[in-house]
Amino acid sequence: xxxxxxxxxxxxxxxxxxxxxxxxxxxxxxxxxxxxxxxxxxxxxxxxxxxxxxxxxxxxxxxxxxxxxxxxxxxxxxxxxxxxxxxxxxxxxxxxxxxxxxx
Amino acid sequence: xxxxxxxxxxxxxxxxxxxxxxxxxxxxxxxxxxxxxxxxxxxxxxxxxxxxxxxxxxxxxxxxxxxxxxxxxxxxxxxxxxxxxxxxxxxxxxxxxxxxxxxxxxxxxxxxxxxxxxxxxxxxxxxxxxxxxxxxxxxxxxxxxxxxxxxxxxxxxxxxxxxxxxxxxxxxxxxxxxxxxxxxxxxxxxxxxxxxxxxxxxxxxxxxxxxx
Numbered sequence: 001x002x003x004x005x006x007x008x009x010x011x012x013x014x015x016x017x018x019x020x021x022x023x024x025x026x027x028x029x030x031x032x033x034x035x036x037x038x039x040x041x042x043x044x045x046x047x048x049x050x051x052x053x054x055x056x057x058x059x060x061x062x063x064x065x066x067x068x069x070x071x072x073x074x075x076x077x078x079x080x081x082x083x084x085x086x087x088x089x090x091x092x093x094x095x096x097x098x099x100x101x102x103x
Numbered sequence: 104x105x106x107x108x109x110x111x112x113x114x115x116x117x118x119x120x121x122x123x124x125x126x127x128x129x130x131x132x133x134x135x136x137x138x139x140x141x142x143x144x145x146x147x148x149x150x151x152x153x154x155x156x157x158x159x160x161x162x163x164x165x166x167x168x169x170x171x172x173x174x175x176x177x178x179x180x181x182x183x184x185x186x187x188x189x190x191x192x193x194x195x196x197x198x199x200x201x202x203x204x205x206x207x208x209x210x211x212x213x214x215x216x217x218x219x220x221x222x223x224x225x226x227x228x229x230x231x232x233x234x235x236x237x238x239x240x241x242x243x244x245x246x247x248x249x250x251x252x253x254x255x256x257x258x259x260x261x262x263x264x265x266x267x268x269x270x271x272x273x274x275x276x277x278x279x280x281x282x283x284x285x286x287x288x289x290x291x292x293x294x295x296x297x298x299x300x301x302x303x304x305x306x307x308x309x310x311x312x313x314x315x
Binding site (some may be wrong): 004009010011012014015018019021022023024025026027028029030032033037038072074087090091093094 | 109110111112115116118119121122125126128129130132133199200201202203204205
């Protein structure tokens with residue numbers, strides 16, 4: 001069996017990465033909006049984002065919108081690649097013959 | 104942290120389903136509802152240009168006794184309302200996302216505002232020298248021409264087939280209506296123009312609910 005990326009191969013982080021992958025390449029989303037999309041608690045999302053950031057899969061930047069401090073999150077190039085490889089590996093597990101054509 | 108959600112998905116099929124569901128849900132929530140983007144404009148055109156046709160019918164006849172100011176005021180108020188609904192809907196969907204997508208949206212919004220301003224500034228200086236029916240035709244045909252062009256441009260920016268086709272349709276109906284003449288132009292826009300907008304909204308909404 002193919003070795004699956006342990007950082008992404010956890011339900012919560014897979015949801016985070018899948019959600020971020022649906023944004024445009026250079027788009028960043030605010031923390032509260034991501035939290036709303038995923039229906040996760042702030043603490044829980046923070047923990048998973050830190051793990052993804054440690055792996056270099058997400059970029060977290062702090063900025064200001066007007067006077068409000070804002071945290072913006074995006075999937076890094078490396079994270080996007082890791083997610084694509086993970087998805088490809090999952091497809092290969094499900095259907096080893098046709099995974100190449102589907103990708 | 105919830106200890107359960109650090110566990111891997113039960114199997115590969117569940118993982119793939121989770122990916123599909125999450126990407127689909129995210130895309131849906133970050134997309135403004137097509138009905139709110141299109142239908143208010145369709146209603147504005149139907150009512151506004153419909154009243155125009157009824158009050159200022161071809162050959163100077165009036166099919167309905169209405170105050171002179173009513174059609175233009177109704178059209179203007181409904182168009183402003185449609186723009187406001189579109190702005191709020193767009194802000195709710197994209198408001199918490201920054202980057203290329205929001206920049207595209209902002210610049211496209213600027214094109215609408217500045218394009219309309221420059222067209223109206225020119226027309227405002229010219230129309231006083233024209234008879235009323237010709238002035239009304241010039242106003243609406245130019246504004247609708249700009250609308251069609253910007254819709255096609257929007258289709259090109261977002262590679263949105265529905266928006267591009269709507270721009271083509273609006274441009275064609277505008278040309279047909281303009282050749283038909285004052286009065287008829289309003290009827291063509293009220294029927295074919297608003298019909299096109301309402302249909303584009305329905306098609307786009309269906310595409311959002313059932314992505315290929």
